[in-house]
Amino acid sequence: MERTYIKDIKKNTGQKILLSGFVQTLRKQGGIAFLILRDVTGTVQTVIIKSNTDAFATIQDLSLESVVTLVGESKENSQAPNGIEVLVETVEVLSKAEPELPIPVDEKGESETNLDTRLDWRYLDLRKERNALIFKVWTLMDQVFVDTMTDKGFIQIHSPKLMNTASESGAEVFEVNYFDRKAYLSQSPQFYKQMAMAAGFEKVFEIGPVFRADPSFTSRHATEFTGYDLEVSFIKDHHEVMDIEESIIVAITSKVNAVYGKEIKAVFNREVPIPTSPFPRITFAEVKEILKGKGIKSEKPADLTGDEEKGISQYVLEKYGHEFVFITDYPIEGRPFYHMRYADKPDTTMSFDLLWNGLEVTTGAQREHRYDILKNQATEKGLTDATIGDYLNFFRYGCPPHGGLGAGPSRFIMKMLGIDNIREATYLYRGVKRLTP
16 A cells, blocks of 8 residues: 555545554553654544554554554544544554653743754754754755756856865864865855856856854854855846845745745744845945944944844834845955955945845855956955965956855745744754764
8 A cells, every 4th residue: 555645644534544654642541542643744643442452552562753654544533633533453663762762852832952952862853843844945945046046047066165275264164184285175165156257157056065164152153054156247246146136035935935834834933024126235334324323333343243233134124124134335354355346445345245134144246357456355365376376367367247145045044934043944053062963
């Protein structure tokens, strides 16, 4: 008999079906037992009666989270969860769980085990409905990102993650032994996206791992995470890159809402926001003035603190009713050497960050594509041919104007579902003190 997923039981009402999954709860009341079975699509109440001697005997010492296959008849029952239950005929134990679970799986809300302990037992924690939903949403988000990029004529690349020099700066890099020399784990595919522009690919994108040796312990930082990256040639300025990202985010949120909106509302109590275009765009200098007027201190002259990001996002939400805001035109002190600068404002870069409800989710810019200017800007930042000579060579033989961005899909997930900590939006979190499981 072919397996039926729990989500499809109602289509088979009155029929004999085969179900497989985990034992979520088991309640025995005299001559009857109620077993809640869970698979990746949902849960269902099943009933085993004492007169079915073999099945009833099998479940007497059955432990929670054991894996079983059940065969029985699906029936409508208004008293059962979701209005349906299965009257079990046979029970086969495929894998018996040890009786004492290190963390409970069927727990919710304030009673939930603390996060560090749940991360220790992440493979059990992931069995929860909310966690499965996170990665169903992420799967769909990846699909929409890829489809949107390919529909726009972008080429997918897979850049190397072992590099002979740091891709962003000399700090925050993981150094590894590479035969007779040192190598570094990539902080970004930035250099190789730009190489693709010099190669004439014109439009490229990538989904891949990013490594940052950042000694942060905040709820939004990780040492390894997945990045969305894109780069596009022949742009007029960085606003064209922002336009592309707006279309991506509208496409993602629209599709996620259409497919999983009801589940997200039920599980996370969050309405998936579908933003309108254009998103608000405010210059860095204007942001500092706005926040000064609100009494929020500026502790970083060339960047925004977490409090400033939250403050300007609240301002935008109140003024424009928008969860998103692009902050543009950062000063050169806070941006990498390869960001293009305004001809009439040489201390300001043609760059942007995208904030979503107070959290930075994207950084982007128009890049400097002119070899001589790029080399001078690198020298200003203390970089030499010895460290970035290979990168500079990309621009020696002609390169079109271009720009791009790097975005954090784990932060997208946080804001789309209303999750407070990036550790919960990551399949297996890596941080300063966590390398397991």
